[in-house]
Amino acid sequence: MTGVELLNWARGPGLQIALVVFIVGVAIRFIEMWLLGKSPDFAEARGSAAAGGWRTLFTRSLPMPGALKRAPLVFLGGYVFHIGFFITFLFYAPHILFLRAVTGFSWPALPAYLIDVIGLVSIAALVAVLVHRLTDPVRRFLSRTGDYVAWAATFLPLLTGYFAYHRLVTDYTTMLALHVLSFELLLVLIPLTKLMHTFTFAVSRWYNGAIAGRKGVKV
Amino acid sequence: MHEPETLGDVLAKRGVSRRGFLKYCATLASLMALPPSVAAQMADKLTRATRQSVIYLSFQECTGCLESLSRTHSPTLEGLLFDLISLDYQETLLAAAGHAAEEARANAMRANSGKFVLMVDGAIPLKDGGVYSTIAGRTNIEILKEAVPHAAAVIAVGTCSSFGGLPHANPNPTGAVSVGTLMEKGLIERKPLINVSGCPPIPVVISGVVAHFLTLGTLPELDGYGRPKVFFGDTIHDRCYRRPFYDQGKFAKTFDDEGARNGWCLYELGCKGPTTYNACATAKWNGGVSFPIESGHGCLGCSEPDFWDAGSFYAPLPAPRAPLSAAAGAAIAVGVAAGAAVGLAGLYKRKKAQQAHTKLTVDDLETEKKP
Amino acid sequence: MSLRDIAVRVEASPASRIGGIRPILHEIRTLLAALIDTGRGGSIDLRSLPLSPADFEALDAALGEGEVRATIRALGETRVTETAIHGVWRVTHCNDGGEAVADLIEVCDAPEILKTHAADARVGLAKLRTRLEPG
Ligand code: SF4
Numbered sequence: 001m002t003g004v005e006l007l008n009w010a011r012g013p014g015l016q017i018a019l020v021v022f023i024v025g026v027a028i029r030f031i032e033m034w035l036l037g038k039s040p041d042f043a044e045a046r047g048s049a050a051a052g053g054w055r056t057l058f059t060r061s062l063p064m065p066g067a068l069k070r071a072p073l074v075f076l077g078g079y080v081f082h083i084g085f086f087i088t089f090l091f092y093a094p095h096i097l098f099l100r101a102v103t104g105f106s107w108p109a110l111p112a113y114l115i116d117v118i119g120l121v122s123i124a125a126l127v128a129v130l131v132h133r134l135t136d137p138v139r140r141f142l143s144r145t146g147d148y149v150a151w152a153a154t155f156l157p158l159l160t161g162y163f164a165y166h167r168l169v170t171d172y173t174t175m176l177a178l179h180v181l182s183f184e185l186l187l188v189l190i191p192l193t194k195l196m197h198t199f200t201f202a203v204s205r206w207y208n209g210a211i212a213g214r215k216g217v218k219v
Numbered sequence: 220m221h222e223p224e225t226l227g228d229v230l231a232k233r234g235v236s237r238r239g240f241l242k243y244c245a246t247l248a249s250l251m252a253l254p255p256s257v258a259a260q261m262a263d264k265l266t267r268a269t270r271q272s273v274i275y276l277s278f279q280e281c282t283g284c285l286e287s288l289s290r291t292h293s294p295t296l297e298g299l300l301f302d303l304i305s306l307d308y309q310e311t312l313l314a315a316a317g318h319a320a321e322e323a324r325a326n327a328m329r330a331n332s333g334k335f336v337l338m339v340d341g342a343i344p345l346k347d348g349g350v351y352s353t354i355a356g357r358t359n360i361e362i363l364k365e366a367v368p369h370a371a372a373v374i375a376v377g378t379c380s381s382f383g384g385l386p387h388a389n390p391n392p393t394g395a396v397s398v399g400t401l402m403e404k405g406l407i408e409r410k411p412l413i414n415v416s417g418c419p420p421i422p423v424v425i426s427g428v429v430a431h432f433l434t435l436g437t438l439p440e441l442d443g444y445g446r447p448k449v450f451f452g453d454t455i456h457d458r459c460y461r462r463p464f465y466d467q468g469k470f471a472k473t474f475d476d477e478g479a480r481n482g483w484c485l486y487e488l489g490c491k492g493p494t495t496y497n498a499c500a501t502a503k504w505n506g507g508v509s510f511p512i513e514s515g516h517g518c519l520g521c522s523e524p525d526f527w528d529a530g531s532f533y534a535p536l537p538a539p540r541a542p543l544s545a546a547a548g549a550a551i552a553v554g555v556a557a558g559a560a561v562g563l564a565g566l567y568k569r570k571k572a573q574q575a576h577t578k579l580t581v582d583d584l585e586t587e588k589k590p
Numbered sequence: 591m592s593l594r595d596i597a598v599r600v601e602a603s604p605a606s607r608i609g610g611i612r613p614i615l616h617e618i619r620t621l622l623a624a625l626i627d628t629g630r631g632g633s634i635d636l637r638s639l640p641l642s643p644a645d646f647e648a649l650d651a652a653l654g655e656g657e658v659r660a661t662i663r664a665l666g667e668t669r670v671t672e673t674a675i676h677g678v679w680r681v682t683h684c685n686d687g688g689e690a691v692a693d694l695i696e697v698c699d700a701p702e703i704l705k706t707h708a709a710d711a712r713v714g715l716a717k718l719r720t721r722l723e724p725g
Contacts, residue, residue: 002444002524002525003443004494004523004524004525004526004529005524005525007494007529008525008528008529008530008540011529011530011538011539011540012530012539012540012541015539015540015543016539016541016543016546019543019546019547019550020546020547020549020550020553022550023547023550023551023554024550024553024554024557025554026554027550027551027553027554027555027557027558028554028557028558028561029558030558031554031555031558031559031561031562032558032561032562032565033562034562035558035559035562035563035565035566036562036565036566036569093468093470093486094486094535094536094537095537097486097487097535097536097537097538098537098538098539100538101534101535101537101538101539102539102543109468110468111466111467111468112465112466112467112468113466167457171442171443171496172454172493172494173494173523176493176494227709231709231713235664235665236664236707236710236713237707237709237710238662238664238668238703238707238710239664239665241702241703241707242662242664242665242666242668242683242692242703243665245681245683245692245694245703246683246691246692248635249635249637249638249692249694252635252638254632254633255632255633255634255635255694255696256632256633258702259702266709458638458640459640460640460641460642462640463640482642500640501637501638505687505689508687508689
């Protein structure tokens, strides 16, 4: 298979398959969660659940005080690669064109060289957290295959994107095809792995506050 | 027999001075990304070489390639290609027709057996025994089978003979394939093959390949698709003069907006320059006037395999090749249904578990104590 | 009619300046220094560089016009001009449609293409002989 054929497949059937799996998977998980629901709480409400929910949704996304000191690498690496990943994904001109074609929305891009730097920093951060996971005995003990799969699925789009941008390893067309494929792999794996937290993080953060809020406790 | 004519003799006869030829070599060197200083050596070598015998066969093609090669009349700079080679057989340019033409080909092949370069344009249909393209009652594949063993090398001229091109495009009704595919499948003899792709290819690329062959006696280094690296080593995007705008994120959004007038990058208008390997940005077209991007139109990617099947020429490269809304809509429906099913199954399971659940009583504990 | 007669001109709008001529000027400086020291200069193929029409204008302005201006008519025109920097030449090869097909900066005493080649001199000699033949 030539690079162009691969790219044509990735931009055509490959993308369709990945998108269908992604949508079906995410829909199943959300609807299942919603249908199973929480067991009813019969106690009298002593505060607003919603207010508490919204508050933690916000506060739990901010750095936890002391975390930087306790686990600097996890803390920094985690923030850097999450933010870097989303900046490169959402603000690189070609990505915006993709999203525009899919969603109809578009927004201004960041200059390519800035994306380049951010991408590289994100790659470095991901490597750092992996090394940490492998060398720290506790983290290593706690890690399952799914954790490594999730790491790889996040790492590959960044790496192939960087290679493609700099014309490294193989010709641009093939690397671009691999980049698109790695993104499709990520799409497929989101509903199947803990990468589902892309969406559920908001739900769980909301509940943390909502449960406490209903009891009239601020967290 | 008399001494074979050297290229120098041919040039002298036609009144082309050494200055003229040096100029030709300077343009060739510039195109082949050779240091400008080699032009003089190249001119020297070439004038002492004999002309390369070429047999040119046309199959499933539109004659655009030949048009591109022979567009200019001699003696012009581009026309010098025809001084480098002695075109011993080319159907379209041949005065003879019918049996005489068939005979001319047989003669040319016999006279230069083992020495001629076979140029092929057009794809070769294989479906239904290859009946979709025949010449004098013989299929293209038959003709090719006969010619290839006598050739020193084969140059596939244009995207059709290099990669299948338009005839090969989905749904490929005639089962058209490239020369390279035929060699891979063992349907014709394997010979050194150079793909000069492009729809049509840049004429000087062919001169470059021939000049390389004549000056160095070897074929140029090829890329993964069998194309000479000197011309196909960089993408259009790598050599595009609009590239700085791409890097700065300045894009023309329509063909007549402010950005288009300022010569900004055409990426959003569907330019396929980033995935297209060809020399248009440096060699240019129409004798160096411009190339598509310079004329304000994005690159179509015509020198790449399957470029016809790569989606709209006007859709940006990252856009999906086909609309996704139908698939996405169906996926949502399926997802909701499946989610409901899974969720309800879960609810049912929970209910069952609740029903099966019996409360622990003191009696149970009592009985448990008894062994 | 040649393509030149078509009244379309590429306007060098300031917005299309790419700003890549400084490195070229530096390279010319290096070549010129080498010409003085070793007797061997070199050339730069301008078409291999991504330059916009505005860049070409900027380059011409930076180098200026010098003392020599020659036109060679061989398979179309070739314009050879010495720039205001002695030893730095602009050589522009055109086809017979008048379109530039190669654009070089040559750093040398005199561009190769200006010199008469021995083979051409022989042709000239033969011509002269026939003219002198008593007829
Ligand atoms: S016009 Fe096309 S080839 Fe040129 S920089 Fe833009 S995308 Fe690249």
